[in-house]
Amino acid sequence: MAAYVQDVIMLLGDSLTQGGVEPYGFSQRLSATYVRKLDVLNRGFGGYTTEWAIPVFEQIFAKQHEQQHVPKVRLLTIFYGANDAALAPSPQHVELPTYKSNLTKLIHMVTSPSSQWYSPETKIILIAPPPVNPVQWAEHIGGVSDRKFEVTKLYAEAVKEVGATEGLPVVDSWTGIWDKTGHDQSKLPTYLSDGLHLTPAGYEVIYDGIMKIITETYPELHPDKIRFVVKAWDEIDYKNHRQSLVIGA
Template identity: 35%
Template structure:
């Protein structure tokens, strides 16, 4: 009986030791996972070894930028960077900056796994197909260059559902920049260069005709869009980032009767654009067209979106900024 009693005690102790060992192993593994995922300064290894990426994040103007029928600027960049960078189009038609921030988690690659990812990795399949909308599942290297191109929808008049107040618009842009450049962000990518792009001008007469055609209220004005373009430039200057002033570029072309879509290198500099606010001034030089609508038709398809010449102009402006700010990114 004593022998059986001793064997029983030995078995219990062995089982307890095995259970304790299993628990300690689980704690150790969890600690290793947590240490990698929770520290904002530890960048997890990329799941996908690949080319550097150029990520274009914007609204419908960006989404349509892959359309070859209108020389889409994103498609032009993809051709320009063939075998040098993978160009990703993350333009979402109809989106303003508030909606864009809501899907940043599905657009910007995660360089660090957040703490919640450890459990959600198990539970996520129960809610939806895992990573269905993500740019990359797991972690990946941040984009080498990110174009942020919003404002055309935010600048809608206050009664429109897409309208975003000017102050909020500026804050939303700052949050996008911070998402990539803040060490505490799960998207932190210090090697990512950011280029902000202002919305293009609105061809008021063209847009009014398009709205009447679709029997909707006129919800955009060029004068209002200019204030949002100015906000983009202000955020860029505050953040020490370069920007493409597309609003001023098209205004300069329209009011100076320029129809060439590839400006000279000197004209791509923002301080050398001359915005012709006065039609009379342009007329005195003999350069203005009789109808501003005709001028905007050179670059806009409906008074809001870019046509082939507008896309070509934007492509040249982007390439010019890349060459002047990051020549090592020029293929």
């Protein structure tokens, strides 16, 4: 059994979050940045949309009455849209207004005092989906692309609208990556491995965006502000190590 000693960062999303565990993914980078400070819980589920995320999030985020026994989620990233933006009749397709209201529901679960999942110490960062490259994606799936560049763009813009309404910071990976290409679709493969998923360079845009928001909006979560839970070895009182190693003392 693992005792609860470290608070956590929870990454909620689809395959773009799940794939963040790979080398140079944003989940891996956060794990390295916050090692010995916060555990990173990857809750990325490939293929998922906001519609399917809601019943899952109800089960993976603790309710208030369970909170005393479980790690505090200090930071929650919410990163959907790559699948919601799939074109009908894909089972993944979520209408744009529903996508926005689903994102809002996920946020209010955590931020609304009347919610069973209310968690005022959880800071939230929204992440907009990156651009999609239908040329690469069609090649990858060996058929007609079920994503369109202009459609995914609308879903990315919707995240910024939800962020503005809710007063939450957004990592606009769509604009970040698109600007890096110089608005040249042929440069997208630097950031997208198959037209939909991110390369290490694409993940760098996400990670850098998260760290910039932490620095500017949630400075108490900056890694420099969070101490090692288990102290540095050269701070141990070697003659009295057992007492010196009491966590939190």
